[in-house]
Amino acid sequence: MNLRIGAFGRQESAAMVLIAAFFGGCFGMDSCVLHEHGNASWIVQIIATVQALLLFEGTVWVLRVRGGNDLSALIGKSRFKKTLAAPLILALALAAMQPLEQFLFTMTQYVFTDSKQVTACLYLLPSLFLLTALGAETLVRTARILLPIMLLSIIAALLSGIGQYHLYRIHPIPLRDPFGIFSLAGAAQVRAAAPLIALLCIGEGTQDRMAMRSAGRIGAIAGGLLATASLFALSMTFTYTQLQDMPSPFYRMLVEVRAENPTLRLDRAVLFLWLGGAILTAAFYLYAASVLFAKTFGVRDVRPVALCLSGIAITLILVLYYNSETTAMILKMLYRYAWVLISVPFPLILLKPKRRKPCAASY
Amino acid sequence: MKHAFRTLFAFDQPYRQFELLETEPKGTPPFFTRRKERRAKIGHAHGTIEKQLTANRKWLMERFHTEINTDVILRSFKLGGTVDALAVSMNGMADDAKIADFILRPAFRVSVDGVSSGDLPAYFCEHALSMHETEMTDAWDAIVSAVTEGRTAILFDGAKEAILCDTRGFVSRPVGEPENEMTIMGPKEAFTENIRTNVTLLRRILKRPDFVCEFRDAGGTNGTKLVLAYLDGTVNPRLLSEVKRRLDTVSTDMRLTVGRLEQLIEDYSYLPLPQMLKTERPDRAASAVLDGRIAILVEGCPQAGVLPITIGTLLMSGEDLDMRQPVGTIVLAIRMVGALLSTYLPAYFLALALHHPGQLSGEILETVVASRAMVFLPLWMEMIFLLLVFQLVREAGLRVPGSIGHAIGIIGGLLLGQAAVSANIVSTVVLIIVALTGLGNFAIPDYSAQVAASYYRVLLCIAAALAGLLGITVAGLCVTAVMCSAKSFGVPFFAPFSPVTRHAGHLLFRSRIRNRADAADLSNPKRRRT
Numbered sequence: 083m084n085l086r087i088g089a090f091g092r093q094e095s096a097a098m099v100l101i102a103a104f105f106g107g108c109f110g111m112d113s114c115v116l117h118e119h120g121n122a123s124w125i126v127q128i129i130a131t132v133q134a135l136l137l138f139e140g141t142v143w144v145l146r147v148r149g150g151n152d153l154s155a156l157i158g159k160s161r162f163k164k165t166l167a168a169p170l171i172l173a174l175a176l177a178a179m180q181p182l183e184q185f186l187f188t189m190t191q192y193v194f195t196d197s198k199q200v201t202a203c204l205y206l207l208p209s210l211f212l213l214t215a216l217g218a219e220t221l222v223r224t225a226r227i228l229l230p231i232m233l234l235s236i237i238a239a240l241l242s243g244i245g246q247y248h249l250y251r252i253h254p255i256p257l258r259d260p261f262g263i264f265s266l267a268g269a270a271q272v273r274a275a276a277p278l279i280a281l282l283c284i285g286e287g288t289q290d291r292m293a294m295r296s297a298g299r300i301g302a303i304a305g306g307l308l309a310t311a312s313l314f315a316l317s318m319t320f321t322y323t324q325l326q327d328m329p330s331p332f333y334r335m336l337v338e339v340r341a342e343n344p345t346l347r348l349d350r351a352v353l354f355l356w357l358g359g360a361i362l363t364a365a366f367y368l369y370a371a372s373v374l375f376a377k378t379f380g381v382r383d384v385r386p387v388a389l390c391l392s393g394i395a396i397t398l399i400l401v402l403y404y405n406s407e408t409t410a411m412i413l414k415m416l417y418r419y420a421w422v423l424i425s426v427p428f429p430l431i432l433l434k435p436k437r438r439k440p441c442a443a444s445y
Numbered sequence: 446m447k448h449a450f451r452t453l454f455a456f457d458q459p460y461r462q463f464e465l466l467e468t469e470p471k472g473t474p475p476f477f478t479r480r481k482e483r484r485a486k487i488g489h490a491h492g493t494i495e496k497q498l499t500a501n502r503k504w505l506m507e508r509f510h511t512e513i514n515t516d517v518i519l520r521s522f523k524l525g526g527t528v529d530a531l532a533v534s535m536n537g538m539a540d541d542a543k544i545a546d547f548i549l550r551p552a553f554r555v556s557v558d559g560v561s562s563g564d565l566p567a568y569f570c571e572h573a574l575s576m577h578e579t580e581m582t583d584a585w586d587a588i589v590s591a592v593t594e595g596r597t598a599i600l601f602d603g604a605k606e607a608i609l610c611d612t613r614g615f616v617s618r619p620v621g622e623p624e625n626e627m628t629i630m631g632p633k634e635a636f637t638e639n640i641r642t643n644v645t646l647l648r649r650i651l652k653r654p655d656f657v658c659e660f661r662d663a664g665g666t667n668g669t670k671l672v673l674a675y676l677d678g679t680v681n682p683r684l685l686s687e688v689k690r691r692l693d694t695v696s697t698d699m700r701l702t703v704g705r706l707e708q709l710i711e712d713y714s715y716l717p718l719p720q721m722l723k724t725e726r727p728d729r730a731a732s733a734v735l736d737g738r739i740a741i742l743v744e745g746c747p748q749a750g751v752l753p754i755t756i757g758t759l760l761m762s763g764e765d766l767d768m769r770q771p772v773g774t775i776v777l778a779i780r781m782v783g784a785l786l787s788t789y790l791p792a793y794f795l796a797l798a799l800h801h802p803g804q805l806s807g808e809i810l811e812t813v814v815a816s817r818a819m820v821f822l823p824l825w826m827e828m829i830f831l832l833l834v835f836q837l838v839r840e841a842g843l844r845v846p847g848s849i850g851h852a853i854g855i856i857g858g859l860l861l862g863q864a865a866v867s868a869n870i871v872s873t874v875v876l877i878i879v880a881l882t883g884l885g886n887f888a889i890p891d892y893s894a895q896v897a898a899s900y901y902r903v904l905l906c907i908a909a910a911l912a913g914l915l916g917i918t919v920a921g922l923c924v925t926a927v928m929c930s931a932k933s934f935g936v937p938f939f940a941p942f943s944p945v946t947r948h949a950g951h952l953l954f955r956s957r958i959r960n961r962a963d964a965a966d967l968s969n970p971k972r973r974r975t
Contacts (some may be wrong), residue, residue: 093945189915193801205912209919213926220930226943227925347804351793354914358922 084383085373086217087287092297094222095281095288097229099301100308100365102277103131104236107309108332109360110180110273112417120256121317122266124310129267130274131306138278138302142295144432145285151294152285154377156431166427167378170279171371172362173423175395176416177276178367181360182206183399188330189357192337194348199403203396206361209397213365214372214388220285221366225423235352236308240315243339247318254322256394272420277363278302279424280354280370331354368392491585496562498529498602505533508589517592521921522549525557529602533588533737538595540614547575548597548610562603569599590668602612610744617642618747620753623725626894628764635725640670640744646727647674647742647749651734654800655679664695664741669705672742674730674749679737681969684934688739688752703743713931717897720933722751729763737970753936753968756928759894760784766958773955783947786881787898791828792905792917798824802915816872825910827871829903831879834861836899839883878964936968 100278107127116123141153150156155168157163189202213221213393257261288294312332319335320328328334336349371390381387403411491508494501498720502519509517520532532548555573557565569968582588583606588598595613620642623635636643643657657677663669671692675685691710699705700875707721708714709858721741730740732751741750751758760780765773797804798813805813820827838857842850882902889895901924908916931938941947946966 091944094943096509194913194915202915204913204917209922212923216930217928220926223929223937223939223943224922224926225946227929227939347806350801350804350914354918357915358918361919 084385085286086215086219086384087166087284087373088217089220090219090222090287091289092293094226095297096293096301096304097297098222098225098362098366099277099281099298100305101225101232101359102280102310102366103274103302103305104232104312105181105356105360105363106273107131107202107270107306108277108312109184109356110161110177111270111313113328113331113412114326115269115418117322119322119349120205120254121252121322121325122263123325124317125255125263126266126270126314127306127310127313129202129276130270131302131310132276133267133271134278134306135299135302137275138282138298139295141282141428141432142291142298145291148149148434151288151291152377153279153282153374153431157378163431164378165375166431169423169427171391172284172317173272173374173420174276174280174367174371174374175391176420177272178211179395179399180273180362180417182395183402184330185360186399188353189304192333200400203400204357207392207396209361210368210392211367211389213227213362214369214392215385217384218287218369218373220360221369225362225366228358228362231355233308235355236312238354239336239339240312243307243315243319243335246335246338249318251319251321252314252317259331268425269418270340271426274302274306275424276367277305280367283370294317316429364395365392368395387399390396399441441445456900467785491589491749493583494585494588494607496602496603496605497532502531503948504585505531507772508585509592520544520549522552524552524565524569524601525555526553528557528562532597532602533600534612535592535595536616538593539612540595543576543612543614544597548599548612552599553576553736562601563605565601565604566599566606566608566831567602574608574610576610576612580609581606582608582609590662593668594670597914608852613641622647626724626726626729626763626890628689628726630675630764630767632725632726632728636727636730636742636747636749638745638747640742641826642672642810643727643742643747643749644672647731647734647740650727650731650900651676656734661692663701664692665699665701667698667700669701670744671701674734674740674742676734676737679735679970680739681737681971683693684753684968685739685848688741692795692881695837700745701743702746703748706741706743707750710878712934716927716931716939717900718756718928718931719891719893720752720754720931722754723893724751724763725749726763732763733758737968744942753932753934753937755933755940755967756938757941759891760889761892763933765955766954770955770957780888780890783885784898785885787883787885787889787895788901789905789917789921790882791832791878792909794875795825795906796830796917798907799910804809813872813874816874819869820872822871825906827875828879828910829906831865831871831875832899832903832906833880834865835879934968940967 105129111123113123116126141156144156145151148156157167186199186202186206190199213224218350230398278298281294283302285291285294288297316325316331316335319338320331325331333349333353336352339349369384369388370393372384372391375387375391376384384402398413402413495504502521505517505519506512511517511519516536518532518534518536520534522530523531530552532544534544552569555569557732560568566581570581580587580591582591588607588609591609592598595615597610597612599610601607601609618637619641620634620637622633626635634646636646647658648656653676655674655677657675659673659675661669661671661673673685673688673692688710695706695709697702697709703723705722707719707723711720713720718731722729722733725748727749730751733751734740738751738753741752743750761777762780765777765908768776787840801808817824817827822830832917838854838861841857844850845853861872862876862880866873866876886895886898889898904924905917905920908920910916912919929943930937937944
């Protein structure tokens, strides 16, 4: 089988998970829902990260007990479990779409105001095709190369906005309604868990299970912390009422910094640098979904699947903009309740298959 | 607590070393069509010599076309005054004095009474031939190959073997100074076209018994020789066998050079970046060999090919380690900035000026607008035109003799630029951007890498002209991903950064020079730095 997974080390896989966790956490959120009753985004991010880590640790533990290096080893040949892989593939595709959709919206709203979304999508498609076709080894190595620049840009963006931060803006923290917080965390679970699920899908390429676990832990914790810090900074920059109606709050934060310091005209350069991270994240998820599909359903080459999934993801993003409100509403509902796509099939996949007793010989 | 943190965030645990070489099994199913088999090897064996000297002589005359090819000398003589013998050599390639003094003169004097015909070659070798390097063979291919490279073959009537004597004495260029890899510090010797001299230059630096120079046929009917130079016991044996396997597939009638050989054995033909370092400096090749790499010397080529390489190899100069650490770090940083400017600056300027003018301050924007007021070309066309002119001046300067080359550079740079601005063909701002780009490009030490940077520069400029920063992002990401996917003989191009190896090299920060007795672990050598 030509799955193009290759072989990679812990630092590369950790870098990929970190980038994916950060971009999923910060650029996949539904700002309106998260700030409905207060600044809940950063609390939700912490809970979602913990949930995702628990899921990941549990899966790795089951892998260790049962023997196997990746998620497909748990799925095995059971038809029932093969069917359960489908929602996971859908969840990964949705997780890939969210940051891309956010960036596409930001670009057409603030940068290329005269352009249509389809034009911008035309530029994203070739890179998605190329990255998914090149495979896991390339993706994680690119992530490792881009990580220092990404970290530098994120940290610089957070530090340069210190003058804008006011602690009073995080009020109110909607802790009075724990059920509401946990339901929001459930919605964020797909974004937080997707990097780890994707890592589990390509676990064959890591050195061993322990390396995969270590990379997943480091990447998810570091990415989750960075995303939480960024969301907290966002909460200190804008009030929750401002954030409710604000599209692309992170870009707005950069613009605010630029307004304070006119010499630092790097907001668009940073925005497009982050777009690179979002494309990489999306390619990672789509590739992992393709590998899961190929392994589960016995496709010999991952590239056709990856190309198809990339095309479908971009088409669905465009549907959000151009098609009827009903279709857009369905997709938004899918985003909101995508956690079901993970929470239901995962425990069932982790269940030990019931071994049939050998038939008694009959003569 | 400390232990928990170490366990959680530890990358330095003694995990098994990541295998950098290609491990993919052969026969991976392709996407569309199965790749065609490589064409069959050119050339075929010609068998062995006969006992009858007349038959052998006839074969040689036909093979070398002696009726029209007067370079081949077939000198008949009587060994000891009794046995017919034949000395075959190539005029100009073999030293006449050596043949006369050490082959013919002893041959006339030696007595061969009582020696059987079959034992004549061995007897002559032991009792008469006063030459250091001799070889017995019965294969026509070996004889023909030896004669064409300047050795002399002696054939005897009644004997089934011939003697090959080293009588090479052709004219070759003396060892000179490197012309393309000039340094301020360090040695000033350069490789020549003579492969023996080149091996000697390496051996003078690497005075150790485990330094192996393996002579091989380069492949094809031309008989070009090449040398694989490596440290036995240090180089990764899998890398060595992989290189040998690839060299075995070479079968061409083309004149081989290191650059052509690289293209015949590399993995990624369409990657603009080289996958083998071509250096004319023996000290640089020797340093690479000490680091567990392999150097390939090709006959008639004054460069050595070093493999495997990484992006760091292309961005480092031979004298970097000769400088003091702080100075070396600054020089490296300047070089990195130069390489980045060379690749991204024109595209970034185009993107800002064409698509995101709000990112430029009012003063800069005014300057750009004022300088372009009379220019009739669109900005993107002006930029690409100037980049092409820059390449033109550079190529013109390279292909002409030294002093004229410098003059062309000055004329191209100053006069042409000034004239183009006066004629309103280009603007001063774009000229400054291209000049900075050119300077950055020259900061890259390797010529092939400079050319590759030019390729990427134009690609990024087109992307920037089309979609501004979005285009740069997409094109830059694709370029980075393709480079990350590339490997030079199994070693990822971005090693030791991605994948990370234990020895991070001297690329970003020049580390201190320390005593060492092992090699960098880029290619998993046997004696690895820990």
